[in-house]
Amino acid sequence: MHVGTGNNQTFIDVNKLFVSLGTNLCCALPGYHAFTGCDFNSAFYRKGKKKPFEILRKSPTYIQALSGISQIPNCDIDQLLTDLESYVCRIYGFAGVDDVNTARVLTFNRAYGNKDDCNPINLEKKIDGSLFPPCKAELNQHFIRTAYIAHLWSNAHLPVPTNLLPSDYGWEKIEDKYFFKWFVGDQLPPSITSISNMDLNIEEEHDTETDGVCDITIDNSDDSEGSDEEENL
Known part of the structure; x- marks a missing residue:
């Protein structure tokens, strides 16, 4: 494969790779x-390619999941989504969490936890939503778009690469143009009570980790490698 320009031209042996x-x-x-x-698909803000690749190459589970998604519709979508949800948590620096909604709450508590019990809305920092992992509803749509794109690429050598419709895999068609379907369902929680109950469940789950210790790290480092095309999910 010929790459580069001018004095920086070189050939990459793809077979050797x-x-x-x-x-x-x-x-x-x-x-x-x-x-x-x-x-054709959005990126995880400031996560780039290098760190996710290093995590991928060390995990047979994630390798199998990302190999399997190109086989849609002949694959176990639910199981692959479960595995890749765990992969996203690892990308965001959570070694002991496999649920992205839990990771979002822990990210908020770690970065913006309020120390004033008398005024719970008095946050010390301005909230930067781009630092949060995608919620599960967004990740579901991101996942099925990924499956469609990988399926298309994996069959690019065929006269008809796919008979699947983009509108069934994470896009919606409006006036002959396709747009991302970011999520399905309500944009906001139905009530304050539902948020409180979810938070209590997360705290209980976190407290029951082995010996009260959960291997959790928060990594907001910039690993985007200078890409200007990344979008926050």
Whole structure:
């Protein structure tokens, strides 16, 4: 493969790369690229490609999941989504959490936790929503878009790569144009009570971790590698 310009031109031996990476990891690359951000799908803000790739190559589970999504509709969507939800938590620095909604609450508590019990809305910092992992409703749509894109790329050698419709996989068609379907359902919680109950459930789950310790880290470092095309989910 010829790359570069001027005095920086070179050739990359793609076959050698394939042998070095291995069949399983190479099969996961279309799904990995679509999942972490491409021309047709949004990226995880400031997470880039390098860190997610290092996490991927160390996990047979994530490799299998990102390989399997290109097989839609002949795959277990629910199981793959469960595995990739865990993958997103790892990308955001949570080693002991597998639920993105829980990761969002923990991110908020860690970064913006209020120390004034008398005034719970007196936050010390301005909230930056781009630092939060996507919620599960958004991740579901991101996932099925990823599946469609990976399926298309994996069958690009065929005369008809796919018969699937984008409108069934994370897009909606409006006046002959396709737009992201960001989520399905209510945009806001139905009541304050529902938020309080969810928060209590998360605290109880967190308190029951082994010996009261949960391996959680928050990583908001910029690993975007200078990309201007990334969007916050």
